[in-house]
Amino acid sequence: MSQPGSVKLENIVKRHGSFTALHGIDLEINPGEFFAFLGPSGSGKTTTLRILAGLEPVNDGRVLLDDVDVTHVQPGERDVAMVFQxxxxxxxxTVAENIAFPLKMIRTPASTIESSVKEAAAKVGIEHLLARRPGQLSGGQQQRCALAxxxxxxxxxxxxxxPLSNLDAKLRVETRAELRRLQRSLGVTTVYVTHDQEEAMTVADRLAVFMEGRIVQVGTPKEVFLRPANAVVAAFIGTPPMNLMPATLADGQVSLEGASLPISGVQVQGTRDVTLGVRPGDLRIADPVQRDPVTPDQGAPARGIPARVEFVEDLGDSVIAILTVGSQHIKMRLDQHADLQEGQQVFLTFAPTAAHLFDRQTGERLPSA
Structure with missing residues (x-):
């Protein structure tokens, strides 16, 4: 068996005519790592994967596998296997013949092929299907055949x-756990492309977030979730994703819609226009008794952000409330016992450490204290 390979991409540029699909991709993947490329459609993740496989040429930059430059090496000579969507x-x-095909192409002895096919089929749980043809398999069985x-x-x-996009939701959840188990048992370096952030978060050791042909953040799933590098990543990661609201930051507090709330962990001088990010699960309903009402005489800021409940989605184990704050909609996650009514006026708050602050102009995360 080949040793798990390291991957290095250096300033990869890919153009299609006047359109630039990749704007200088730099990335390192460690041997044996399960690494995910995550991003919306058209962000460049599949193009990057195809460049790794040797299926797409580059306009600039280098691809290195185990520190060897393979930028212009043919796909069949890279010792790389790919599972297509x-x-x-x-x-x-038959299933057995499909699995055996790569070995026949490199003229592996027939005795070795037979045992290798059975071993690969057993690893993905389809050893009882070897005599069938793809048309006789379910979508999940076809996917396992491709993996084998x-x-x-x-x-x-x-x-x-x-690889899981053609499966139904229940099978996707089951299969991604099996994929992770398979990768660990093989110890092979794996690069996984997906637009499903929940999928990437559950299977990957680390991930790269792609946006418009650029990598905007690399890190573990936990790092990317807890400290998104910019507002675009914040809006993409999470189910539901982070709420982003225009606010003003001054003296350790953010102000919006007549409310002023304390925040911590941000080092900024003076007053600044920011985008306030709060995850739906971090929002709370403020106690109305504790709220300082805004009056024309005092002008005291409310302790909670005024909001109106527009719609309540009961998910059984939790509730998602869609609320209006100012002119925009935000989401809030509560436990199943929450008693919210459509049309209800509420005041929202959050812990000082739950706030994510981004520069209003650039979208970049503000520096930590």
Whole structure:
């Protein structure tokens, strides 16, 4: 078996005519790591994966596998296996023949092929389906066949392009756990492309967030969730994603919609226009008795942000409330016992440490104290 490979991308630029798909991608992936490329459609993640596989040429930059420059090396000579979104199985071949195909291409002895096919099929739980053809398989079984075909050659790099997107929701959840188990048992470096941030957060050791042909943040799922580098990442990560609201920061407090709330952990001098980010699960209903009412004489700020409940989604184990704050909609997650009514006026608050602050103009996260 090949040793798990390290990956290094240096200033990768990819153009399609006048359109630039990748704007100088720099990235390092460690041997044996499960690494996810996460981003919306058109962000450049699949293009980057295809460049790694050797299926797309680059206009500038270098691709290194185990510190060897493979930028212009053919796909078949890179010791890389790829699972496509469509699975790309041969319909006229049996499952066993599909799995065996990569080994036949490199002229592996027939005796070795048979044992390797059985071993790969057993690893993904389809050893009882070897005589069937792809048309006789369910979507989940086809996906497992594609995985077995990829791992049978024991490559140093395993590339997965949205491999679960054709499965139903329940099967996706089950299969991603099996994928993680499989990757750990093989110890192979794995790069996984997805637009589903929950998928990336649950399977990856680390991930890169792609936006418009650039990597905007690299880190562990926990790091990216707890400290998004900018407002774009903050709005993309989380279910539901972070609420972002225009506010003013001064003297350790943020002010919006007549309310002024304390925040901590940000080092900024003077008054500044910011974007306040608060995750739906961090919002709380303020106690109306404790609220300082705004009066024309005093002008005292409320202790809670005024909001109106527009819609309540009961998810069984929790409740998602959609509220209007000023002119925008935000979301709040509460436990299943929450008693909110549509049309109700409430006041929202959050812990000082729960606030994420971003520069209003650049969108970048403000420096920590």
């Amino acid at each position: 469509s699975y790309a199985l041969y319909p006229h071949m 075909r990829a791992i049978v050659r024991k490559p140093r790099l395993f590339l997965l392009d949205e």
